[in-house]
Amino acid sequence: MKVVVDGVTLDLPPGTSAIDAVFAAGSDVPYFCSQPYMSPIGACRMCLAKVGAPRKDRDGSWILDEETGEPKIFWFPNLMATCTTAVMDGMVVDTRSEPVKAAQNGMVEFTLINHPLDCPVCDKGGACELQDRAYEYGEGVSRFVFDKRHQEKHHALSDLITLDRERCIHCKRCVRYFEEVPGDEVLDFIERGGHTYIGTLEEGLPSNFTGNITDICPVGALLDATSRFRGRNWEYHHTETTSLDDASGSAIVVDGRTGRIERIKAGHHPEINKTWIDDGTRFGHEYADAPDRVRRPLVRHDGRLVETDWADAMDYVAARLTEVNGRDVGIAIRADATLEEGVAARALADHIGTGQLDHAPRPAGGVIAAGGQARLEELAVAGAILVVGDVTEEVPIVDLRIKDALRGVTPPSLFDHGAPIADLRLKERAPRHAEILTVAAPLRVDLMRHAGRAAQYPAGGERAFFHALTALAEGETPADGDLGMPLEAATAAVDGLRKAETAVVVLGGWVLASLQATEAALHFCRAVGAKPMLLGPMANSYGLELVGVAPSHARYAYGGMLTGAKALILSQLDPAIDPAVAERLDKLELLVVHASFLTATAKLADVVLPAAIGYEKDGTVVNLEGRMLPVRAAPVDAGESRDLTGFVKAFGEAAGQRLEGRSVKSARRWLKKGLGVDLDALPEHGGWAPAKRGPARVAVAVHEAPAHGGALRVPTMVRAEVLDRNPHLRAATGGLALGLHPDDAAALKLRSGDEVTVPVAGVPRRLVVRPSEAVPAGLATVPATPDEPVGLVPIDLKQIALERRALEVA
Amino acid sequence: MDLPTLKPFFEDKPELLQEILDRYPPNGRRSALMPLMWEVQRAERHIGEARLHEIAEIVGVTVTEAKGVMSFYSTFHEHPVGRFHLQVCRTLSCKLAGGDELYRALVEETGLVSGETDAEGTFSLQNVECLGSCGTGPVLQVNDTYHERVTRTRLAELFAEMRAGREPVPTRERGGDNVSADKAERVDAPDGTSVDAPDGTSVDAPDGTSDEEGGVA
Amino acid sequence: MSTVADKPAAITSRFDPRYEITLYRHVGVDGAHTLEHYRARGGYRAAEKALTEMTPTQVIDEVKASGLRGRGGAGFPAGLKWSFMPPIDGRQRFIVCNADESEPGSFKDRYLMEDDPHQLIEGMLIAGWAIQATIGVLYVRGEYYVAYERMRDAIAEARAAGLLGRGVFATEPDGEGDEATPASPGFDFDIILHRGAGAYICGEETALMNSFEGLRANPRLKPPFPAQAGVYGLPTTINNVESFCSVVHIVERGGAWYASMGTDDSKGTKLYQLSGPVARPGVYEMPMGATFRELIYDLGGGPTEPAKALIPGGSSTPLLPWSDETLDLPMDYGTMARVGSMLGTGGVIVIPESQCMVDAMANVVRFYAHESCGKCTPCREGVATWLPKMYQKLLAGLGTRDDLTLMEEMVRNLRGTAFCPLADACAMPVAASFQHFRNEYEHLVDHGAPKYPTVSRWAE
């Protein structure tokens, strides 16, 4: 369609909004209420422009201007909000004439009359859309001489978000966001007219996706509580990188100042997280600055760990390693290490000459499906989805993309200025197609609220569940009880998957924990022609599998090396939380621990090397759909912390060897040779990882789920192992929860909020009791940590010890 | 104040609840929000937070949303209004007929200003906007009932009734040129003549029509 | 060439012997709200005719021929609106009656519902048939409790009598052989009565739909228009109470009959409402195009004190200065637009000489400020916040000439910039008061006191 904006002629697809036409033409109108990926509502009235269009005569020909002979432009009588106006063929938009300027002035003036003049003390100063627009489009002086509206300035909407009600300009972005994106309607306007304010009666904003409102609030009304009063926008250094908090590969921006990470904001990846991240990713950064962070290498002297430098520590390691047979050395790294770190780990293993190389947590069947992974973009448009797991906690972005599918809106095409500012296909309160979604889990999970069908199969019953579904798909009658839902519902779910053009089966950790369940699930996918999406337990599970950070034999897997190896090099893993393992580790000939904190394992180590965490590394990860994404280090002060490439470099120097993977660069050279990918030339939004070639080197069980047990390890959006070092998240979540059915809790005389210690699979865990109807009677839930992947484990509730009683609520 | 132990309002009214839900099509459960609020408010003179939770749960929305809806409308009250909720219209036509003076007389009579309820819970005074009775102003709405063309004399009578604990009997004019004073008719208090006294006893509205009320000048 | 004689002059005066009271004939009559009364006087005959003798298209054509324009304020042609409904596609369709009547100066719908509820039900039934909607929604403003009860009872009566519910006007096969008319299953139609709770904006059609759906009553974006996506996102037509009532008579007596009353662009009969200091305020039915003089003097008995202005159609319509020319203007859509105002709801308010105009406008502005929904910036900040504060300042005697300029500019910024017409509804009368009575504003700011001090009109 031909559209003319301020004299610039454009050819735009039908359905484009006039505001996007304006930006596409390089012109500008201010706006506050529109927000990419959300419905345009035309509430702020900032984006007004003069709009006209030609008209057709009854006979279908254009009515011509008598003077020019061109189609005559009929101007709309009023200025139009461009965000809610669709372009028409021949439309003319004028953003520069006097009436438009006067209206923009007027709207800025209206917007400012009740807005406090506290820019100098506002966190948003320098990054405030209102401030910018007021400079560009305002008159500079206020003629409003009255007292401004006074409202609460420090209202804690939750432990994570602070609201300054005076600053709110009622753009409704936050309210619409909750309804349209996660579908958790926990925030709304209260009162009406000039008294309208936003508020909640839902204590603590129960949603995993609350922090995004702090990104989209155009003013300083909604602020991230972790960074409030910590700095001004222009003082922050912004690093665009990829989150290592889960396998989604979400784009984030790390804002740092004077060597500290102050906050995390969502980045923009149109095909992954759009502009959203979950609260675990956003607010879970405080541990990076925890005072007990290990910042320098430590070497044990006379039983005590003493600070030293890398060269000294590595000389010690290299020397001690010569005393051990290389084959007896085990190397295990955590599954959020980068590809480059994976290369480094392999190089180290090759140099030492050991096949005992693994990453953890690693699901039994791996995370690269044989039949091709579903991409997030496919999930977002799928016509049928089956989820087995608790995606909202495991990989929260997957939850949001499923909700895209429920709303039935296909991803927009992008303009040069990015995602459409006003995508007219998006509507407030659009109906959600719950019927396309089936969610199955051994307990009630959040996504079931949005699902047309929910199945609750017995804990540990993933394999039986898929066998039963496959039987249904093949026209047989499955065994009773395995499905966890009525037969008709299951039949409908299977039919839906079979018939949909794009069908996706999302497999969470409970499935992947078992090789058989994984195989059963993949078999079912083939039977109905659905694409599987395997939720890797950590940020680079896919990538580390791809580069073969994996044992050559089941015995040499992580679990095996903990018992079999004589020396261990562990990166960011903490197996010693299990007292039985600790006892064994203590007897090793050499224990080298690469860690960010003095963990239980580090405390036993001969050498502790300070490890960089996700925000401090450069490298690449491969997300759950197989997309290679860049990880970039923020300029933060992490002492002498290094990632594994730095580790290997130092080791190589001590051993007099130039090892592959001694730097990101060297690792990439290897990756180019080995995998044929040039990571230095990775496109802005990442690139697809090559298909995995060769035999499945990793199809060995690391943690085979026990057949039965009393506790179910559940995924959490937060990093459980460092929750105590993330004070805001800790307050918001109330701590790591021991989920119990209310009757079970009552039988144990426990009430909500009680702190207890209880042995879970032999590991004493300190947890906060949370009775919940969502947990089936007889089962307990405990959050998983990287060293304890999800799945069923034994729990000894008889040994439960009450540490602290919750306050009695009146 | 709502205590957590408050018995759910609709617990013993399953037929009423079902009737209200049945009014709307299956995809319109949320439409029952306002009717349910009306039921609670007519019975309890406000919609307390516990009730709001109950209603939100019934229609399947968050309490926040229920609150957003409730607070939008000026006749839903968060705090209990008095037994006689005096709502005086002060919009233009009523103003031209003495609405402001009527309001001031009400302030004097009750000692309250708009938005207040007296300690005994007898009277609440509230300024309201146009009640759609512009031809017969000034209008005073007492609870659900309009009292039209309220003169100083009539106001005194109304207070005599209310202070005696009785719901004053309104007269209603039927607008238009078909109507004259002698045609003014009595309407009963909404839903019959009995009104609940605060202590739960029932008081009958008195009989008899006041005849000097209404009529054209 | 046609002569005057070819074309009988339309009835534009109440005093034309051909004119008869139509919409309002039962109002003010004892017991008129009962089904018995209504049926005894020919009630539901029009509906029976429409449903059994006319196709939906014929009904729409008849309404088009009548020239009926919506009586809710905007005056959109009713028949045309009905024809916007999409083709029948199996989706539920709704006919909605806007009985939120809240515009200051308007009070006709209330009496129609209180005294003649069956006329409205019949009108909705006919409209439902015309657009093939089986559910009617009647949204009554919360304060109209008597009207609500009367409508509730009337709906129950109509249901009991088979006039609402399944198979309205179903017939048995009739006669034998060739002449036999086939059985008609009748029309399924019922009305949901919904009560508002005090928000003027619910009169705006899309806000009304949100309110009905249990949402905050903010107006919705248009397009999509109600015909495409109305109640619950389904095809919907919405009209005012008086519009529906008019349809009954249009069907009964024909569009041509209806169109024989009124002026070129405004047909039929209309309920005008008169308030302010006049001898007999009230609702008066007159043909379209009757003059202010006829309404105010002949029917209303004239002002009881000298007047200086009148508001022609509810408080949102720009006032007109009191003059012989004004009084002789026909009250129709075209004329009102020509003189820079609007017919609106036909709610005429007489403003007496002794009433300070600034004070009167402060009152009007306060109304819109109170009723602004808060969705869009100009309305929330301009109408609901700033403008009323400016009036407070003026009335406190603290205003300056600059303030007057500022107010005029603010009002210009409010015109046509807001999301819905509520801001215009506030800005237009204020602009008109500046146009015609700036001297009163100036007097106030120059002297710190109004030209006309407050007088009490409260009757003892």
Ligand SMILES: Cc1cc2nc3c(=O)[nH]c(=O)nc-3n(C[C@H](O)[C@H](O)[C@H](O)COP(=O)(O)O)c2cc1C
């Ligand atoms: C702010 C506002 C308030 C309105 N209030 C009413 C009202 O109270 N009653 C009404 O019938 N129409 C009202 N309308 C007009 C309606 O939006 C709508 O046009 C009307 O109900 C259509 O019916 P009609 O075509 O029969 O007039 C209002 C419009 C606006 C913008």
Ligand code: SF4
């Ligand atoms: S708090 Fe921020 S995002 Fe929410 S409505 Fe106000 S200005 Fe908009």
Ligand code: FES
């Ligand atoms: S009205 Fe807010 S962006 Fe258009």
